[in-house]
Structures are given as C-alpha cells and as structure tokens.
Amino acid sequence: MTATHSTADTAVPHIDVAIIGAGFGGLGAAIRLEQEGRGDFLIFERDTAVGGTWHVNTYPGAQCDIPSALYSFSFAPNPHWTRLYPLQPEIEQYLDDCTDRFGIRNRIRFGHEVLDATWDDERAQWVVRTSGGTWTSRILIGALGPFSEPATPSIAGLESFSGSVFHSANWDHDYCVKGRRLAIIGTGASAVQFVPRLAPEAGHLTLFQRTPTWILPHPDRPISESSRSVFEKFPPAQRAMRRIFDLFQEALVPGLIRHRSLLAPLTALGRAHLRRQVKDPILREKLTPSYAFGCKRPTFSNKFYPALCRENVTVETTGIDAIVPEGIVTTDGTVHEVDAIVLGTGFTVAGHSGFRRIVGRGGTSLADTWPGGEMSSYRGTTVHGFPNFFMLLGPNSVVYTSQVVTIEAQVNYILAALRAMDSRAICVLEVSKRAQTEFADHTDAQLAGSVWNSGGCSSYYLSPSGRNVTYWPGSVRNFTRRMSTIELGHYHCRSAAVDAAKASV
Numbered sequence: 001m002t003a004t005h006s007t008a009d010t011a012v013p014h015i016d017v018a019i020i021g022a023g024f025g026g027l028g029a030a031i032r033l034e035q036e037g038r039g040d041f042l043i044f045e046r047d048t049a050v051g052g053t054w055h056v057n058t059y060p061g062a063q064c065d066i067p068s069a070l071y072s073f074s075f076a077p078n079p080h081w082t083r084l085y086p087l088q089p090e091i092e093q094y095l096d097d098c099t100d101r102f103g104i105r106n107r108i109r110f111g112h113e114v115l116d117a118t119w120d121d122e123r124a125q126w127v128v129r130t131s132g133g134t135w136t137s138r139i140l141i142g143a144l145g146p147f148s149e150p151a152t153p154s155i156a157g158l159e160s161f162s163g164s165v166f167h168s169a170n171w172d173h174d175y176c177v178k179g180r181r182l183a184i185i186g187t188g189a190s191a192v193q194f195v196p197r198l199a200p201e202a203g204h205l206t207l208f209q210r211t212p213t214w215i216l217p218h219p220d221r222p223i224s225e226s227s228r229s230v231f232e233k234f235p236p237a238q239r240a241m242r243r244i245f246d247l248f249q250e251a252l253v254p255g256l257i258r259h260r261s262l263l264a265p266l267t268a269l270g271r272a273h274l275r276r277q278v279k280d281p282i283l284r285e286k287l288t289p290s291y292a293f294g295c296k297r298p299t300f301s302n303k304f305y306p307a308l309c310r311e312n313v314t315v316e317t318t319g320i321d322a323i324v325p326e327g328i329v330t331t332d333g334t335v336h337e338v339d340a341i342v343l344g345t346g347f348t349v350a351g352h353s354g355f356r357r358i359v360g361r362g363g364t365s366l367a368d369t370w371p372g373g374e375m376s377s378y379r380g381t382t383v384h385g386f387p388n389f390f391m392l393l394g395p396n397s398v399v400y401t402s403q404v405v406t407i408e409a410q411v412n413y414i415l416a417a418l419r420a421m422d423s424r425a426i427c428v429l430e431v432s433k434r435a436q437t438e439f440a441d442h443t444d445a446q447l448a449g450s451v452w453n454s455g456g457c458s459s460y461y462l463s464p465s466g467r468n469v470t471y472w473p474g475s476v477r478n479f480t481r482r483m484s485t486i487e488l489g490h491y492h493c494r495s496a497a498v499d500a501a502k503a504s505v
Contacts, residue, residue: 017041018128018137020114020354023052025143025392027095028073028407029414031102035075036415043104044130046113050099051092053147059171059190060197062088063220065299069242070249070402073098077238079231085220085300118359119387124427124494126388138427141414142391144354147347153185157323164340168194169347175340179203183328183338185320187213189299191344196303198342199313206314206336208328211296211457212289214270218300246476249401253475256294256400257450267293277305286315295455349373349460349470360386361430370395375469376440378431378490379482381410387430390414395469396443399476406472409483416486428494435490446473 017033019026022045033041049055064071068081071091076098082090099105112132117140120127126140150167152158158165166172168190177198182205184191184198192213199205231238255262270293278284287308289296308315318330327337351373355366364385370376377383380397381390392410399406421429447453447468452461461470472479 012127012134012136014125014136015040015042016137017139017141018117018126018135019043019141019143020117020128021045021052021143021145021148022047022050022099022108022110023054023143023145023148024095024404025145025407026052026141027098027104028404029141029143029392029411030104030107031073031075031098032408032411032415034102034104034107038418039107041107042135043108044112044114044128045108045110046131048110049092049096050108051095052143052145054088054091054095056148057088057169057171057190058173059168059194061193062190063193064088064091065189066249066402067241067245068223069238070245071404073404074242074408076101077231077235077242079228079235079238081223081228083220083222085218114354114357116357116359118363119361119389121361121387121428124388138388139418140358140389142354142358142389142394144352144391146349146352146393149348149352149354150343151346151348152343153345155185155320155323158341160325161323161327161341162325163338165343166340167343167345177201177340180339181337182206183208183336183341184344185341186344186346187211188344188346189213189297190346192299192301192304194342194344196301196307199307199310202312204312204314205310206316206328206338207308208316208320209286210317210319211291212287213296214267214289214293214298215273215304216266216270216298216300217273218302220300246401246405250476252294253400256452257447257473260292260451260455263293263451266298270298274305278309280309283308283315286317289457291457292451292455294451295457296459346460358386358389360389372464373469374463374465374467376436378436378439379413380406380472381413381483382431382436382491384431384433384436387428390417396439396472397479398470399472399479401476405476406479409480412480413483413486416484420486420488424488424493425496426493427496428492430492432490432492443468443473447471 019029019041022043026043027050030041030043047055064086067084068086072078078094109132112130115129115131117126117128125136125138128135128137150169164172164175178201180203182198182202184195184207187209274284274287278287307313318332320328321331322329327335329335359365369385375395377395380394392407393403397406417429452471453468461468463469
C-alpha cells in the first residue's frame with residue numbers, strides 16, 4: 001500500500017522506489033524489483049507506451065546492431081525473434097510483452113513527464129514532481145536513456161527553411177518522399193539504415209557528410225521457423241547462442257582498449273567491403289574513414305554503399321554554411337535546393353535535459369555537477385551529491401556489448417545496495433567524493449591509449465575536454481563482477497536510528 005507523507009504542508013503519496021523512464025533500463029529495474037518482492041515502486045513515463053528509444057525511433061529500416069539473442073533480458077529470453085538482428089517493431093513488442101508477462105504495467109504512470117526530482121535531505125527522500133502529480137520516494141532510479149533526446153544541429157537559418165524538416169527520432173510518416181529532393185544531414189547509424197530506404201523513392205537525395213563511417217558487411221538473416229521451434233522447446237540452445245555472441249563482443253575489448261593491432265582484421269574487412277561495393281574511386285575516397293576503426297561507432301550495412309552509388313544520389317562533403325528557405329548553402333557558396341531536410345544527427349547525450357531536472361543535495365542539479373558535458377560518476381551508477389540516487393547507463397558504464405547487459409549488471413548493483421540499506425538500517429547512501437574521483441582517475445588511465453581516446457576522431461564518447469565519459473575501463477566480465485556487490489566503505493551512510501534520534505530531540 002502506498003503511504004502518504006507531508007511535503008510543504010501538502011499530503012503526497014510516498015513510494016519506496018521511483019523510476020524515471022520505461023525503456024529497457026526502467027523496465028529492467030522494475031521487473032527485478034518485483035522479482036525481489038519490492039513491489040512498492042512506480043515508473044514515470046512521459047510517453048504513452050513502453051519502449052523508450054525503441055518506441056520513438058520508427059524511421060524506415062530502424063534496427064538494432066546487436067544480435068537479438070543478446071539484446072534482450074537474460075531472465076526473459078525470447079525464442080520468437082524472426083531475425084538475427086531485430087527490427088524496431090519487434091523490439092518494442094518484446095518490451096511490451098515483458099511489461100505484461102512480469103505484471104508491472106499497473107505500476108507505470110504513462111503521460112507523466114518528470115518536471116523535477118529534488119532531494120529533501122531533512123526527510124531523507126526524493127520529491128518527484130511530474131506533469132500528473134507529485135510523489136515522494138526513498139530511492140530514485142534514473143533510466144533516462146542516453147539516446148532519448150534528438151540533437152538538432154546549430155545551423156544558421158534552419159528555422160527559415162520553407163520545406164519539411166524532421167529528425168530520424170521524430171520521423172514524419174505522413175511526408176511522401178516519392179519524387180522529392182531530399183537532404184540528409186549526418187551519416188551515423190540511423191542514416192546508414194534509412195538512406196537505403198529513401199534513395200529509391202527520392203527524386204534526388206543529397207547526403208551531407210562531415211565524417212565517413214566505418215561500415216562492415218551485415219550478418220543479419222532471418223531466423224527460420226524450425227530454429228525458433230528449437231529455441232522454444234530447448235532453451236539451452238538459445239542461451240548457448242547468447243553466450244557465443246557475448247564472447248565475440250568480449251573478444252573485441254583488448255583491441256579497443258590496449259592492442260589496436262588486434263583490430264586490423266576488422267579494418268581490412270571494412271576497406272574490402274567499401275572497395276567491393278563502391279567502384280567509383282572519387283566516391284570511394286569520400287567514404288573512406290581517415291580515423292582508426294572503432295574510434296567512432298562502426299555499423300553494419302549491405303545496402304548503404306549501393307544506395308550512395310545510385311544516379312539520383314550525391315554525397316556532399318563540403319561543409320554546410322547556412323540554410324535558406326530554398327535549401328542548404330555549403331561553404332563554397334553553392335545552394336542545394338531541396339524539398340525536405342532529414343536530420344540524422346544523433347542525440348544529446350551529455351546535455352540531456354533530464355540532468356537539469358534531477359536536483360541533489362544543496363539544490364545542485366546533475367547539469368550543474370557536470371558543466372559543459374564533463375560527466376563523472378562512480379561505476380556509472382552513483383554520483384556524489386545525489387544520495388539514494390542510481391543511474392542506469394550513466395557515465396563510464398558502457399561495456400562493448402549489448403547495453404542490456406550493462407543495465408542488468410547495474411540493476412544487480414542497485415539491488416545489492418537496497419539489501420545493504422535494509423540490513424543495516426541505512427536511510428541515506430551517498431558515494432564519497434574520494435571514491436568517485438579515484439574511479440574517474442583509474443578510468444582515465446585505463447582508457448588513455450584506447451582507440452576511442454586516441455584513434456584520431458571526435459565522437460560523443462568524449463567530453464569537450466577530451467575525457468572518455470562513455471566506456472567502462474575494462475571487460476564485460478570485470479564490469480559484471482564489480483557490480484555484483486556494493487562496497488559500503490566507498491559510501492557515506494546515514495542510519496535511520498540517527499535520524500529518529502534527531503527527530504525526537
């Protein structure tokens with residue numbers, strides 16, 4: 001039963017755990033809380049459905065670049081995946097099914113955007129103010145999702161364009177591209193997937209490329225009905241498949257972090273794929289990355305290069321100077337007249353608006369704590385100055401595999417923390433500044449020579465100062481082992497008994 005507390009002289013409902021977001025992170029946390037018998041929680045979701053990134057990204061060709069056997073909860077295998085690499089509708093359906101299968105839908109408050117979540121140090125609780133009401137909670141879990149806020153490029157005159165403009169994460173399905181002149185800005189993972197779908201329909205498509213992407217042949221293929229039947233009747237087969245993909249991803253880590261020569265076979269594969277699919281030497285030169293493989297996020301596609309070889313497609317590498325009502329002006333003065341501009345410009349990772357809304361001790365928000373995108377945390381999960389707060393996919397939490405693996409390990413850490421708080425009557429748990437600094441220093445030292453830091457590119461992996469704020473400084477095994485227990489010596493703890501004694505004075 002939900003308790004009622006008084007905040008600012010107004011009675012508001014109190015819950016044990018408040019979760020922000022109903023994507024993989026929020027749902028994974030909720031399901032594990034439910035399994036542990038900790039049913040006093042609510043998920044606050046601004047949208048009208050679960051899925052997070054996989055609910056809003058509905059652009060043509062949207063697909064995960066991690067195998068389906070690995071891009072799913074270990075405690076909820078899905079024998080019914082129809083492809084080796086799942087498409088967006090199937091992933092969204094999987095999360096929807098998990099919501100009902102584990103009985104947590106009634107704990108989700110849809111259409112409840114979190115306006116702010118503020119730590120009340122005197123009462124040792126969070127005050128979560130949403131568009132649908134206010135709650136207090138002992139624990140706050142931020143499952144904001146690093147890819148939940150589209151990044152709009154700062155280009156002079158963008159608002160003056162007379163045609164249609166939309167981001168890949170806010171796809172305009174009512175817009176008919178047939179016969180239209182399309183401009184695509186950006187060549188990241190999303191563009192690599194939707195450009196092949198648009199090119200055959202467009203009158204002309206101009207791809208404005210700042211930096212080419214490393215692209216490998218796509219190993220995707222349908223999963224036969226007979227294979228799905230085996231997975232359903234013999235679950236160990238699917239677990240073995242998950243394990244194989246897990247080991248493959250793990251095998252990449254030494255090359256990415258320390259021994260770049262180990263990436264040579266993938267570099268050669270990428271160059272061979274480009275040579276095989278792009279015969280025009282001028283176009284091939286435009287599409288050849290000048291930075292090390294892995295420095296930016298590589299991707300898979302068998303259709304992107306052929307799409308760029310079409311007669312109605314132009315790859316423009318001259319920089320964009322401005323946008324005018326009729327189109328895009330490049331720095332050489334050329335006006336590219338277009339009917340629509342599609343932004344494949346990624347997401348606001350370091351400057352997420354949610355960071356302004358989570359306010360810790362002393363009225364300091366995460367955005368204040370991380371000025372200019374200089375993010376830092378302890379094991380990607382807790383942040384000094386934010387008691388009883390746990391973040392999923394926080395700074396330096398990403399391991400080079402499925403992000404669902406990261407999430408599950410972090411949720412295990414949160415559960416270990418809650419058990420410790422219960423058994424020791426701890427009402428406030430806050431990571432120490434020293435522990436967080438030591439973790440950051442260790443991370444920086446470990447990643448200094450990584451391909452992400454020194455591979456010759458700029459990416460969202462790095463902060464403006466050049467610090468890697470994304471990756472875990474080690475292997476997946478190291479991460480899951482470190483996240484299996486909580487070391488209370490790295491935390492400042494306040495006991496419930498002390499708080500009760502203060503209240504009685």
